[in-house]
Amino acid sequence: MNCRSEVLEVSVEGRQVEEAMLAVLHTVLLHRSTGKFHYKKEGTYSIGTVGTQDVDCDFIDFTYVRVSSEELDRALRKVVGEFKDALRNSGGDGLGQMSLEFYQKKKSRWPFSDECIPWEVWTVKVHVVALATEQERQICREKVGEKLCEKIINIVEVMNRHEYLPKMPTQSEVDNVFDTGLRDVQPYLYKISFQITDALGTSVTTTVRRLIKDTLAL
Amino acid sequence: METDLNSQDRKDLDKFIKFFALKTVQVIVQARLGEKICTRSSSSPTGSDWFNLAIKDIPEVTHEAKKALAGQLPAVGRSMCVEISLKTSEGDSMELEIWCLEMNEKCDKEIKVSYTVYNRLSLLLKSLLAITRVTPAYRLSRKQGHEYVILYRIYFGEVQLNGLGEGFQTVRVGTVGTPVGTITLSCAYRINLAFMSTRQFERTPPIMGIIIDHFVDRPYPSSSPMHPCNYRTTGEDTGVTYPSVEDSQEVCTTSFSTSPPSQCVFTVTKAHFQTPTPVVTDTLRVPMAGLAFSHQPAALGVGSADLAYPVVFAAGLNTTQPHQLMVPGKEGGVPLAPNQPAQGAQADQERVATYTPSDAAHCAATPSSSEDTETVSNSSEGRASPHDVLETIFARKVGAFVNKPINQVTLTSLDIPFAMFAPKNLELEDVDPMVNPPDSPGTGSPLQGSLHSEGSSGGSSGHTHDDFVMVDFKPAFSKDDILPMDLGTFYREFQNPPQLSSLSIDIGAQSMAEDLDSLPEKLAVHEKNVREFDAFVETLQ
Numbered sequence: 017m018n019c020r021s022e023v024l025e026v027s028v029e030g031r032q033v034e035e036a037m038l039a040v041l042h043t044v045l046l047h048r049s050t051g052k053f054h055y056k057k058e059g060t061y062s063i064g065t066v067g068t069q070d071v072d073c074d075f076i077d078f079t080y081v082r083v084s085s086e087e088l089d090r091a092l093r094k095v096v097g098e099f100k101d102a103l104r105n106s107g108g109d110g111l112g113q114m115s116l117e118f119y120q121k122k123k124s125r126w127p128f129s130d131e132c133i134p135w136e137v138w139t140v141k142v143h144v145v146a147l148a149t150e151q152e153r154q155i156c157r158e159k160v161g162e163k164l165c166e167k168i169i170n171i172v173e174v175m176n177r178h179e180y181l182p183k184m185p186t187q188s189e190v191d192n193v194f195d196t197g198l199r200d201v202q203p204y205l206y207k208i209s210f211q212i213t214d215a216l217g218t219s220v221t222t223t224v225r226r227l228i229k230d231t232l233a234l
Numbered sequence: 235m236e237t238d239l240n241s242q243d244r245k246d247l248d249k250f251i252k253f254f255a256l257k258t259v260q261v262i263v264q265a266r267l268g269e270k271i272c273t274r275s276s277s278s279p280t281g282s283d284w285f286n287l288a289i290k291d292i293p294e295v296t297h298e299a300k301k302a303l304a305g306q307l308p309a310v311g312r313s314m315c316v317e318i319s320l321k322t323s324e325g326d327s328m329e330l331e332i333w334c335l336e337m338n339e340k341c342d343k344e345i346k347v348s349y350t351v352y353n354r355l356s357l358l359l360k361s362l363l364a365i366t367r368v369t370p371a372y373r374l375s376r377k378q379g380h381e382y383v384i385l386y387r388i389y390f391g392e393v394q395l396n397g398l399g400e401g402f403q404t405v406r407v408g409t410v411g412t413p414v415g416t417i418t419l420s421c422a423y424r425i426n427l428a429f430m431s432t433r434q435f436e437r438t439p440p441i442m443g444i445i446i447d448h449f450v451d452r453p454y455p456s457s458s459p460m461h462p463c464n465y466r467t468t469g470e471d472t473g474v475t476y477p478s479v480e481d482s483q484e485v486c487t488t489s490f491s492t493s494p495p496s497q498c499v500f501t502v503t504k505a506h507f508q509t510p511t512p513v514v515t516d517t518l519r520v521p522m523a524g525l526a527f528s529h530q531p532a533a534l535g536v537g538s539a540d541l542a543y544p545v546v547f548a549a550g551l552n553t554t555q556p557h558q559l560m561v562p563g564k565e566g567g568v569p570l571a572p573n574q575p576a577q578g579a580q581a582d583q584e585r586v587a588t589y590t591p592s593d594a595a596h597c598a599a600t601p602s603s604s605e606d607t608e609t610v611s612n613s614s615e616g617r618a619s620p621h622d623v624l625e626t627i628f629a630r631k632v633g634a635f636v637n638k639p640i641n642q643v644t645l646t647s648l649d650i651p652f653a654m655f656a657p658k659n660l661e662l663e664d665v666d667p668m669v670n671p672p673d674s675p676g677t678g679s680p681l682q683g684s685l686h687s688e689g690s691s692g693g694s695s696g697h698t699h700d701d702f703v704m705v706d707f708k709p710a711f712s713k714d715d716i717l718p719m720d721l722g723t724f725y726r727e728f729q730n731p732p733q734l735s736s737l738s739i740d741i742g743a744q745s746m747a748e749d750l751d752s753l754p755e756k757l758a759v760h761e762k763n764v765r766e767f768d769a770f771v772e773t774l775q
Contacts, residue, residue: 047360051286052277062279067288068363069272079372081363084275084288165368169405172361176408178354200275 019134022174024167025141028076029156030110033103033142035073036164037096040140041116041208042071042082043168045092047175048118048136049083049203053194055187066201077161080168085201092208099210103144110144111213118204120182121192132207135180138171243347247412250347251307253284254355255314255335258362258419259299259388260289262316262333265366266375266384285356295386302388308337310415315394317387318371323380329397330371330384331423336393338418342411354410358419361408369405369423398424 028036051064067084082089096114103112119134147153182204185193194202264271273288283289299314308314313336321327345351366372375384395402407419760767 043364046364047357050356051275051279054279063286064277064279065275065283065286065288067273067275068360070270070367072270077373079270079367079376081367084273168364168368172364172407175357176361176406178357178410184349200277 020136020174020179021139022137022171023139023141024170025143026160026163026167027143027145028160029147029153030104030144032073032075032156032160033100033144034093034096035076035078036160037099037114037140037142038071038082038092039073039076039078039080039164040138040167040171041092041096041114042089043080043171044116044138045088045203045206046081046083047171048206049085049088049201050194052196052200052202053190055190059186061187064200064202073161075157076164077157078164080164083201083203085198087198088201088203095208095210102210102212103142106212109213110146111142112144112211113139113141113213114208114210115139116206116208118206121205123192135182243413247347247351247414248307250352250355251412251417252303254359254417255303255308256291256296256299257284257287257289257359258314258333258335259316260291260295261359261362262318262366263295263386264290264292265363265372266318266386268375268378268384285352285359287356287359289359298388302390304390306390308335308390308417310337310339312391313337313393315389315391317389317397318375319385319387319397320371320374320378320382321385322382327385329399329424330374331369331421332393332395332398333421334393334419336418336420337415340411340416341413342416343413345411345413347413351410351412355417358408358410358417362419365405365407365421369421370425371423395422398422399426401425 024040026036026040046068049066051066053061053063055061068081069084070079071082072079099112099114103110106112116138117134118136119132122131122133124131145156147156182193190196193205195205196202273290275288276283279286303314306312313334315335316333317329318331318333319327319329371384378384402422402424404420404422407421409419410417
């Protein structure tokens, strides 16, 4: 099966990075989360309820909707915070990207570990700009708000193509498809990673790290 | 080929579509209430949350939706539409969005109703949640209040997009194929919102005077006629000023440009008038700050004649509207309040010298006794003045510590309002027979000196009293009905501190010269004590 890949690009000011990333990631996860499954006899299951809440951005004229799950929000904020710090410390052009990858686990026989097969990857490329005057910042607030509106519309468009989604799993398989670790919602299995692009256009640190990790995992 | 749905599936599908329609309406209307929505996730299914989403059901909305549907379901040619419109307090209304739930003939026979269709409808509702925050009407609805409210109307049948103006845009939220047709949810929204604001403000006179304070809860009462300008009423009952401060309509500063130097200030000097004090006003360049306000809880109102229901009553939208210009009459009692239309004429407002020839004459006739005028900053206000004239001295600060000849400043600075009057008034001052100070000329010079320092501190001083119209000054964030001493009063009282003596040309120059002369002596003294200084420095390290 092919992995669906979507790329979004945003140009934001330094302090808008967090909120812009959270807005995009939460919107995607809103569509890719269900209520908790409760399996009953005979292979049937019932699904819990997903609540939503509006989040106003402080540095952008924008409001986004996220799933009402503090655990999920915390997890996202943590990784977005790391991304923001990495961007700031890189001292480069302020280019970076985050990837939200939805995958399925496929059990392999020993000694091989489980395979992670992505079926959808969302990449958000960020370009950080530095602004000089307050007026520019004010304009940036509005502009980025409008851009994010467009991104949300793009995301919704992709979501509603109703392309491949993993089959609803049986009880034994549910952990291969969904992240059942959260208390109140159940998103599809996902992982988030990020890269900082240096001036040469190559991503340095994280690629090396990932290579090492992958080698060791085997 | 058996393609028809079995009866159970058909029943399920109809139920799904019906509840989907009801939930769609709930999501749309709740998104336009003007407040943030928050619902909780629940891991155990409650059985009443359709599509596994926690969407509250507002009873009135459900009632209206059911009434509009009248037992029918969206079908080909019969769409369910939710119209979102805006209605101003003057009664103008404008359609902002039309949300359409349509059904077309394209069927997907293969799809499983109870599972796939249901989940896709759930996904579509999530998309709707996201999209409702993204159209322009959302931001408008978050700011609704006294000025306007957002209304909704549900109808069933053909979609009517005429009220959206030209160039409206459409966004498709999503589609779900079913065995009986494809459900499509989309939104057509107006983009030409500018139309609304000009239309609104052209038709209605500004009812609010100047509102710089964006956060006042109540709508501002219509401007009262004349009000004294901001002056320090020494010797007069200070209590008098406070009520007038509340609804006074003056502004003391003109355009503060973002570039630091040019800043127009006027200081008011006070003297007693036999007749009521004239109002001195100035123009205010009030930016149309758009829609700023304070939140208040929403309430759903019910019942209006045309099936449109106000969605929120929240407080306090204040648009800053150009001020009312008041021109003092000769007797000081005649208010002239041309109401300026707001947005369109804003640029024209910037330097409106509203004076009448009669006032100019008045100005000339009034002995502009500069020595009698007491600047607000002047501490010696108890001084008796033969002519108790309320005057204003218009001082322009070109920039701190900049010494410029007065005339040069006035002539070159084109952006001082009433600049043309400033030098004239100086001339008046000179020729005025009453300029002679009560004290001897010798002691008169400090006064003159202070006046000059006033002028030379940066600019033209002039008696631009009667030629200016006073506009209300309401600083942002101030509540004027609680404490007598509010931010505005404080600002007015202390806005013109006395000039630093070192800033005046003569005195400044003198002291500079003195300083330079005394430098060698000082250096000698310091050199003598160099050991002490070194020891002191070491203690610091």
